[in-house]
Amino acid sequence: MAFRAAEYERFSGTRSNAPPWWPLWHATFQRGWASRWIRMITFGGIAIAAIISLILYFVQKVVPEWRAMLEEMGQRVGGEGPSLRFDAEIYLILLHWFVYPVLVPMAMLLGYDLMAGDLRGNALESYFSRPITPLGYLAGRSLAFVSFLLLPTLAPMLWIWCMDVFTAPAGHFAAVRMVPLGLSAALLLISLSLALFIQALTTITRSGLWTALVFVILFILSGGIGPALADLTDQRAFMALAFWDNIFSVANGFLGYPEPARQHAPFALSVSILGGITLLCFLYLLAKVKHRALVG
């Protein structure tokens, strides 16, 4: 390659027609991948999927009727209560395994300095003097963020679903056919709201450490206040103040389970809360970015 040209040369190659936010998506993704912690968490998510897939495969080979056995065992243990079945309910449990140890820490690690860094280095002026618009910038950054969150969560869960369907006897597919759609919708909404919320926090605190602290405090506080108010007033809608309960209700609802017990927030309210957080954070970030780029 023609490096080390001490003289300026005009560019004679062809230009790409890719949208300007595409390089931003790519760069954000690369930046995330450069973090050792993020790589470890991603591999952790993939490893969980691989282990569960292998277990599914071998159990199916060795004890083909294990699902019926598990159900029977569930009935014995639970009595009249709901039996334990390897259908959408298992995916609900799995989803929580992926949300708390994988998705939330990943969101913190990736998002804590993404836009705060751009504001600190005044990079927005460099971006917006190029063909990218504030909306394109936000789209590039946020889509990469969400893609990164879905890679070690949705992808392994879909892989587990595939292995489940391929190793299961005929008829099991009918019980879990809506699972991929439910998982995708739940994880997309949770990831998008987290990604935008954390980015909005970083633009306020301008510090990765403060963003992490504020996020953890809000998470714990909301998790305490919501249930406390729900208990005091006997109104389960107050549970929607707890971030974790919204995640639970959204996952539950999208996976096709009926309205959960009264101690959880209603599905529609939780979707509205997460959707509202997403929309508000998006509008806030767009205004912030426009203000910095177009007036600053």
Added chain:
Amino acid sequence: MSDPVLALEALTVRYGRFTALDGVGATFHGGALGLLGPNGAGKSSMLRAILGLVHPAGGRIRVLGQDTATAGPRLRRRLGYMPERDSYIVGISGVSALAHLAEICGLRRGDAMVRAHDVLHFVGLGEERYREVATYSVGMRQRYKLAAALVHDPDVLILDEPTNGLDPQGRVRMLELIAKVVREHGIHLILASHLLPDVERLCNDVWVLDRGELKKADTVANLTAAARGAKRVRLPDGARAAFTAAAQAAGLHVLGDGHDNEVLVSLPDGVVEPRQVFQLGAQAGVPVLGVKAAARSLEDAFLEALEGQP
């Protein structure tokens, strides 16, 4: 005739109630244009309006024949902007940052990386290209910003105070780099600066701005043409107004130089003879105490424009 590089029609830019540019109209046909003006004159606002970073409250801007209001952001592929303030991407090396910025302007990934290396070598940051920009010195950051403006090979280079914070040696090197790009590669330059020697050295056209208004638009050659024939005239106290009126009526440019009893008189193209000065003094009823040759530089022209003289 090809389209002008930049054409402004009654351009007005406002930030809330503050008017940064007020009905500016001018045309730049190509080469190198210097935007001169004191702080707050509207230079940066003009650059930002050209780039579409501020939306004009009125008027039109045409860049390379395209209306910025309708051409959309793709027009910015052809513009290279060096902002006055530091602007860099944190957490990645200089060369990666430049390649990333070039990709946003449509260069393919491989081409973008090659150009990033080449341009960093061109500005003299070849050895520092793997360092994070945040660790660069002030001078290195200025050169990095020039490289960022050039990396996608623009047709118009827009520089906002490119020599700010540079030591004399760094300033000379920066001006050489800009001159090389503009003169050898046909890239048009729009340079905002309050440093007149920088503009005089690089530009062929000059627009003088003050408090949001265009005070003068001319070539550097025209503005400094009278340098050879200007005269500094010493007058008694309180006689300046009468002498100025007589001189202006005779078609001379008159510029105060900060002293109440001295003015600088010049012709747009020609030599002011001492005899002519004494005749003006006689006409105005003012005794001329002294006449001596005075160099009339771009600085004089600039001050003259700010004083609102023709």
